Amino acid sequence: MAKLENVDDTISYEELASLVSFIKNIHGFDFSDYSTASLKRRVTRIMQLEKLSLFDLRTLLTNDQEYFESFVIEITVNVTEMFRDPLFYKSVAENIIPYLRSYQRIKVWNAGCSTGEELYSFAILFSEEQLYDRSFFYGTDINSEVLETAKNGIYDLQKMKNYSENYQKTGALHTLSDYYTARYDAASINHSLKKNVLFSAHNLASEGVFNEFQLISCRNVLIYFNTELQKKVIDLFYNSLANFGFLCLGSKETLRSTEIGRFKIIDQKNNIYQKVT
Incomplete structure (x- = not known):
């Protein structure tokens, strides 16, 4: 050709x-x-x-x-990092974690998880807050290739240096290297962070609710959808949230005025909402 x-x-x-x-x-x-x-x-x-x-x-x-x-x-494929937008994770720790402490079981859904760095970031945060053992983390994406990377949890060691800077900006008391094993030029996420994690294929455009979650995070994904599909996905998230569950959209995306009535604004800058109706 x-x-x-x-x-x-x-x-x-x-x-x-x-x-x-x-x-x-x-x-x-x-x-x-x-x-x-x-x-x-x-x-x-x-x-x-x-x-x-x-x-x-x-x-x-x-x-x-x-x-x-x-x-x-x-x-x-969507670009992702560990602890991307550090102030977002700081807000989760301050505004969501205290509420989740009252739950015996916590389910977290990272929709559009790409290669998994964001979900592992949540796993680290929950581990540091002593919530990991009673939490389960679902990462979904339409892209089967990135899901394989997420399942393996092996990343470029050079990228980890940037991720470490993000991590420190969250106010972390540890170092990111506590959570991975370095082998040559690669970093493998510790098994202890993988035991309560499941990655699977899910198409936000066509598939429905598959569980009930206390926290759903979907950052830097809706911007790739048109208005009609954005509304459909927000409806999906609403129906997938437990009562008073949290929806995290990040700084680049927000709920429209027609959708905001079903949610309470928790953090306007980072677009964190709580289901109220």
Whole structure:
């Protein structure tokens, strides 16, 4: 297949809509509720990096299943870090943990968990607050490849240095190295943090409630969805929360005025809410 040396820096919205419909017809995978601006950026990036014309891209998506799977991974993967936005975790410790102490069993759902760093961050926080042994942590994502990384809990040792800086900014009393074993250029999360953790596939766009949670965290995910899908996902979270459970959306996402009535604002800056109705 001939690849273009130069590719236009944009794919039109009409072409994008046609591509989305094409993918749904061929593979049954529906991107139609994703933010068109975000989807456009990611498809454009793929075409530019691989010097593909739209025709070439459609041909590959039709004839090469492995390429389609890698395409989905590239489109859906979200960047994550351990203790990303340290003040968010500080707020969880101050505003949510005291409330959760009254529960005999605590269930935490990290939706759109990507490679798992955020869920392990929660596991560390709960361990330090002596809540880990009565907690269970679910990490879900649509992307099967990132879930394998999450299950293994093995990360680049160089990245751990950045993660350690995040961790210290939460006001931590320990060091992050207490929670992993360094082997050559890799860091393996301690088994003690994995025993109450489960990672599995879940599609926020099409699948429903699978448990009742005291805390749901979904940060830097909704921004990739359009308004209709965002509302659907918020409804899913609401129905998945126990009474007075907490919804954590992070600093980049917020509830709309039509949704806020079902929640109490706990931390406006970090968009932490509590289910009240």
